[in-house]
Amino acid sequence: MSRHKLQSAEKNKAMQLEELRTSEKGRLIITTLKDSKFLFLVCDGKLKSCTLIDDGSINPGDVVIALIRDVKKDIGACFIEYAEGCDGYLPLDKIPGGINIKQGDLIPVSITAQAQKGKRARFTALINYSKIPGGDELKERSAHLAKFNYLYRRESRLRDIINKNIKKNEYSEIVTDDHDICELLKKDFGTVREYTDTAFPLAKLYSLESGISEALSRQVWLKSGGYLVFDHTEAMTVIDVNSGKYTPSRNTDKESAYLTVNMEAAAEICRQLRLRNLSGIIVVDFINLNDKKDQEILLKLLKDESAKDPLPVSIVDITALGLVEITRKKELPSLYEQIKKQ
Numbered sequence: 001m002s003r004h005k006l007q008s009a010e011k012n013k014a015m016q017l018e019e020l021r022t023s024e025k026g027r028l029i030i031t032t033l034k035d036s037k038f039l040f041l042v043c044d045g046k047l048k049s050c051t052l053i054d055d056g057s058i059n060p061g062d063v064v065i066a067l068i069r070d071v072k073k074d075i076g077a078c079f080i081e082y083a084e085g086c087d088g089y090l091p092l093d094k095i096p097g098g099i100n101i102k103q104g105d106l107i108p109v110s111i112t113a114q115a116q117k118g119k120r121a122r123f124t125a126l127i128n129y130s131k132i133p134g135g136d137e138l139k140e141r142s143a144h145l146a147k148f149n150y151l152y153r154r155e156s157r158l159r160d161i162i163n164k165n166i167k168k169n170e171y172s173e174i175v176t177d178d179h180d181i182c183e184l185l186k187k188d189f190g191t192v193r194e195y196t197d198t199a200f201p202l203a204k205l206y207s208l209e210s211g212i213s214e215a216l217s218r219q220v221w222l223k224s225g226g227y228l229v230f231d232h233t234e235a236m237t238v239i240d241v242n243s244g245k246y247t248p249s250r251n252t253d254k255e256s257a258y259l260t261v262n263m264e265a266a267a268e269i270c271r272q273l274r275l276r277n278l279s280g281i282i283v284v285d286f287i288n289l290n291d292k293k294d295q296e297i298l299l300k301l302l303k304d305e306s307a308k309d310p311l312p313v314s315i316v317d318i319t320a321l322g323l324v325e326i327t328r329k330k331e332l333p334s335l336y337e338q339i340k341k342q
């Protein structure tokens with residue numbers, strides 16, 4: 001094939017891939033980026049949700065062999081190491097009666113609460129083996145495993161993440177380049193397709209790396225020329241809405257211009273909250289709107305957009321200074337926290 005024809009064929013393929021990427025309405029993508037497995041929801045060419053699904057950490061239902069680092073009877077607990085450099089908190093009343101533990105012992109544990117904001121992960125050693133497949137055999141094996149070995153890992157973690165964080169009507173199919181995951185999900189989900197084009201990987205096709213970079217950036221530009229600024233404190237997340245480079249048409253008054261930027265910002269903020277998996281208290285500093293009707297329009301849009309989120313979101317009334325308080329339920333650590341652990 002001549003060089004010209006080869007370039008033309010490559011250009012046509014690129015155009016077809018771009019059309020596929022931007023025209024589809026809801027697709028779950030499961031692929032590996034930088035040695036970690038992620039679940040992405042892509043709608044209309046935009047990244048809508050991103051979740052780290054396999055970082056090697058222990059998850060609810062898993063059983064791992066932990067090392068007793070220190071026993072503190074005065075506080076009724078002991079400190080354990082459940083992975084290299086990872087400390088946990090194990091209450092003494094969560095250890096089966098009759099077991100006299102001491103420093104250096106190994107013990108099978110299951111997590112009850114993930115580590116967050118400086119707090120250690122919490123564990124229990126009260127393992128109900130009858131609820132685990134092959135429980136009796138696993139119980140016998142637990143005495144012969146080395147520290148940090150997994151005695152049991154739940155297969156359903158990925159299914160749980162999908163069911164809790166993605167609505168069924170948001171995607172038409174699941175696409176993955178992982179054969180084992182493809183076979184696993186076929187048991188519980190409708191259309192699951194294995195992607196095999198190694199010359200053009202899923203991450204490149206859907207611009208996933210740039211999507212993650214945007215989700216971790218402090219500033220997000222809007223199509224109008226306005227932009228959002230995200231700042232995080234211990235107590236809350238603060239989002240500032242700026243008009244930036246937005247230039248209204250000659251016949252547009254200032255109030256209408258502000259409403260235009262705020263409306264675009266409101267829709268993008270709802271997308272970013274989910275994409276970044278932000279939770280707790282979020283305060284948004286919108287551009288001031290003096291007209292009560294404009295404020296009502298803005299609040300209605302916020303409520304309509306946040307209702308699309310699979311997690312509960314509450315929108316509080318707008319203040320005289322243009323501040324809106326939003327609360328979002330915490331289900332998983334924020335995207336930044338998830339990636340920071342890598």
